Amino acid sequence: MIRIGGATGYWGEADLALPQFLAEGDLDFIVFDYLAEITMSIMARAKAADPEKGYATDFVTSIVGPNLDAIAESGVKLISNAGGVNPEACGNAIRKWVSDAGLSLNVAVITGDDLMPKLGEVMAADPLEMFTGEAPPPREAIASANAYLGAFPIAEALNQGADIVITGRCVDSAVTLGACIHRFGWQRDDLDLLAAGSLAGHLIECGPQVTGGNYTDWHEVADTLHEVGYPIAEIDADGGILITKPKGTGGCVTIGTVGEQLLYEIGDPASYHLPDVICDFTQVTLELLDTDRVKALGAKGRGIPAQYKTSMTWADGWRAGMIGFYVGARAAEKARIFADEAVQRARRKLRSHGCARLC
DSSP, X not given: OEEEEEEESSTTOOTTHHHHHHHHOOOSEEEEOOOOHHHHHHHHHHHHHOTTOSSOHHIIIIIIGGGHHHHHHHTOEEXXXXXXXXXXXXXXXXXXXXXXTTOOOOEEEEOOOBOGGGHHHHHHTOOXXXXXXXXXXXXXXXXXXXXXXXXXXXXXHHHTTOSXXXXXXXXXXXXXXXXXXXXXXXXXXXXXXXXXHHHHXXXXXXXXXXXXXXXXXXXXXXXXXXXXXXXXXXXXXXXXXXXXXXXXXXXXXXXXXXXXXXXXXXXXXXXXXXXXOEEEOTTOEEEEEETTEEEEEOOEEOOOOSSOOEEEEEOOSOOOOOOOOOOSTTHHXXXXXXXXXXXXXXXXXXXXXXXXXXX
């Protein structure tokens, strides 16, 4: 059995997970997911302005760098798609931190997702948008084009002794599945096992959404979310999954929180296409074993996709923004409570940096 901590769900996530996981003390892997589709366009814009940018810089400077000694001492391995559109630069930045600290951690970088060098070949194949069938924008407008890679390159990097694995645009759950393939020796035709590992990855890929952060019954945990626990997946060689969180943290792990994350962003639950396997989650069962311990079983693999999905971004004269909406019968109460929790969380962060006078 291996224990994997899910530390981030997007670029901009608070850096609270790694201290929780290091304090927990017995994790084998910690995975970090940074890449939404809009994030790729932001990173492409950054790289266009500076060839050494285009990755999640805070992963290097706020997550890995300040905690290198503790990471090395613990023996935990880190897997992250923080490389964005420039994984080599991200890997080099981490190697410098490792070298400056006098440590001997192996940093592996996985490339191959970037299709910009082959854009002419891609466009010559007349690609179409997978949902609408629309043609792509003009070639000169395209800022990035990245295939969603799978988990086997991550497993190979771990097989070769990597302590920290940096990827570009891999699918979110692949950072978890790659650890399972490495540890358990799963093969490309072990479809049910690949689906199980993908399910585990999907459940923790959005960080604390599965531990109460995106819970319909938010009022049950509202006063603890400023110290919400980040998820831990315990996975065994036959595909058994148990979702939990670090001891003494806020939020909760229930059939409700796990079930809602299970259904999040998967489209057809009978045919969820990932690079390594087509997943059928319709027979997944959830069982509450104990407080904050939910078992998930029953994922099936229905084949291997013939193609990789690709994310393409382009400049169209607009910038995207985001507004948080609170809906439902108690929307105003929910918004006020979440605002209070955000303030508490900010104060806690300021105090941890010796800025109590600002609280």
